[in-house]
Amino acid sequence: MSLRPYGSTSVLILAGGRGERLDLLTRLRAKPAVPFGGSFRIIDFVLSNCFHAGLGEVYIITQYLPRSLEDHVGFGRSWDLDRLSAGLNYLHPFRGLERSNWYGGTANALYENLAYLEESAADHFLILGGDHIYRMDYRELLARHEQSMAQVTVGVRPVPLDQAHHFGIFEPDEQGQARSFAEKPDLPRSNLASMGIYAVRRQFLLETLRERGPAEPTLDFGRDLVPEWVRQGVLGLYHFDGYWLDVGTLDSYFRAHRDLLGAEPVFPLDAEGWPILSRTPPWAPLHLADTARVGDSLVCEGCRVRGSVTGSVLGPGVFVDEGAEVVDAIIMENAEVGQGSRVERSILDKRAVVEAGCRVGGAGAGEPNAERPQHLNSGLTLLGKDSLVPAGMTLGRNVRWAVTRAEDLAGRFPAGVVPDGSSVLA
């Protein structure tokens, strides 16, 4: 008899998407590899969920800019996934004798790896997105799935109705099961959103892929398969009411960080019994100088703070010099804020340097970004990886900034002022 209430499970994490709406943050890395919460990457949350649920066979499906993700995850040491058998592996597009294809959709990515899925001895496949922030015990979903007659069980959660058009929406019947499904509907019939979490019985998934895979190179779970499964009546819903956030946009990414702050945060990073695991290089303890004033903030090891920090999340190794002010900002690993500079409502990617006497960002929405008005309009200013803001400059709101050398600016902003909504990418 199995000790588990459900059969063996193989996990497939979809981590190949571009995450275009995160703009500069995903210009050089896949969305699951975007830093989050100071010391973490977005994918740490789903991998930690797997760890706590005792799931030891994990495949990560990559396509878009996988290097940063692979550097971080490696072969899963931090999550005890470096095992003798199974453990962690990557499914990246490859050349083969019969086909050599890029992935055209989420289900197509699995079809292209059909041979590997057939090799797995698992009774169920658990298909997860690599870009959500949540804590969930998959064992409960899997136990429910195993007990039900459903071929597929989908994790669902209520979302604010005004956001529902960003999600796949189920219309529930009286029993809370799916009556219909629409992917990103203009007029949502409910606020019950798919979390992109699918438990599928092995045989059913393999047959579905064999049947539809060959003719549909863009086969997608949300767009093609879920509506079909609802029609066939083989799909059950698993209702989840814990914290869950799709950090798909810069605004939601920023808001999610706000949820980490506070005496009783909406989403605590250090929940008892369910720590988030990550790869941790050797940082020294955080150093606070005599002049440091830090409040309402999360600050990682390796930081050196001499100035003031409020309402912010500082990743490891960040340096805030004397007289500098950091307000409502997300500052990633090894970024620097120079003497007397003020950084407000901004996201500084890794190693971004704001030299002395600068002002970056500000309160209020301001003018939307001229090139990306739909992605950058709430006033956030974005500094790309390795970017540089030379001494004395002022950057407005909704600015995208990826200048890495002062000489690239040669005379472009003679007054040193970059207005709201600008994009300065080199």
Place this chain on the structure above:
Amino acid sequence: MDRVLTMILAGGSPDALGVLGRHRAKTAVPFGGRYRLIDFPLSNCVNSGLRKIYILTQYNPRSLRRHIRLGRPWDLDRSEGGVRVLLPYSGAHRTSWFRGTADALIQNLDIINRSRSRYVLILSGDHIYKMDYRELFHRHVVTGATITLATRPARPGDGQRFGMLELDGQGAVQAFREKPGKEIGSDTSLGIYLCEREFLMDRLAALAREDRTDLVNDLIIPAVGRTRIATYRFDGYWEDVGDLNAYYRANLLLVDAKPPLMLNDPGWPIYTRVESMTPAWLAPGSQATYSLLGAGCRIDGRVHGSVLFPRVTVEAGARVENAILFTGCHVAKDAWVHQAILDKNVRVGAGARLSGGDGLAVLGKGSAVAPGAEQIGPREDPLRSQETRA
């Protein structure tokens, strides 16, 4: 450096560290907001390219072994070489505890004999410093010495705590006196010895026959004048934190803007086992200055001039000043902690006042100060509140 076998002597009993050493080996005593003493020599080894390392220990080894495990954080979980903790065992030859530094090596002589390394580096597990052993090694090879010692220029007080050296013009040792009581000679020995393996094997075998047990008195000092002993003069920070005052001072030096020992040094990282990864939370209205904080700390009150290890909580209205708080300590509302060292998981109740006065208050692992209690003045309190044993 693959021709060097490293033996770290970590067997000493930590009497001088009082209650901090009650439940753990001295080398496993926490230091600097996230490390343990052994991390310094061990990281020096890794950063110097040494890959065959043994740690010889016997006193309360559990916490040291859990810390080291297979050496993963130091990248020492290797197919060949790596790190291993050696304890005295009963079996092949005589059965006894390690009776001294040389005896510890003698009881593991088979490892030294079997090794194909040409050199053996002998280190102490409880010194705080960052040294590139390659420079010592280079000096050894250039001078053609049989033994090379690391030294520093003698300082006042060294004569009571360390070995004192007289050197000739080339830096070769003319006289070695162990703790002579005053500063005789120009240099102080740092307890770091690089030896030719053949020489060491012969001498240890001889000591075993004569039943002598001390590395310095029975092996190094008698070798003076008989074989060439060179020195490598080290000019960096080096500290023996073998007693509570030295330990306290060395920790609090780290909170300076320019500390004598830089922990945050990308060129010479100090590796350690990670216990916590979440960022520290500093609440609105909290004030933490001139301090080191470990991961996962939660600060609502005020912290100044202190070193806090991971997951320390300081509630609103509480003040922590000039103190060292180990992992998991909890300082409740309005309490005051001053001039103190709190071992792991110490709880200071609401409104309690704890101060070492003009000395130090040291509280043992898991102990508690009752809410509202007042404990002023130097003290060492080994009692654990939830324990029945005295």
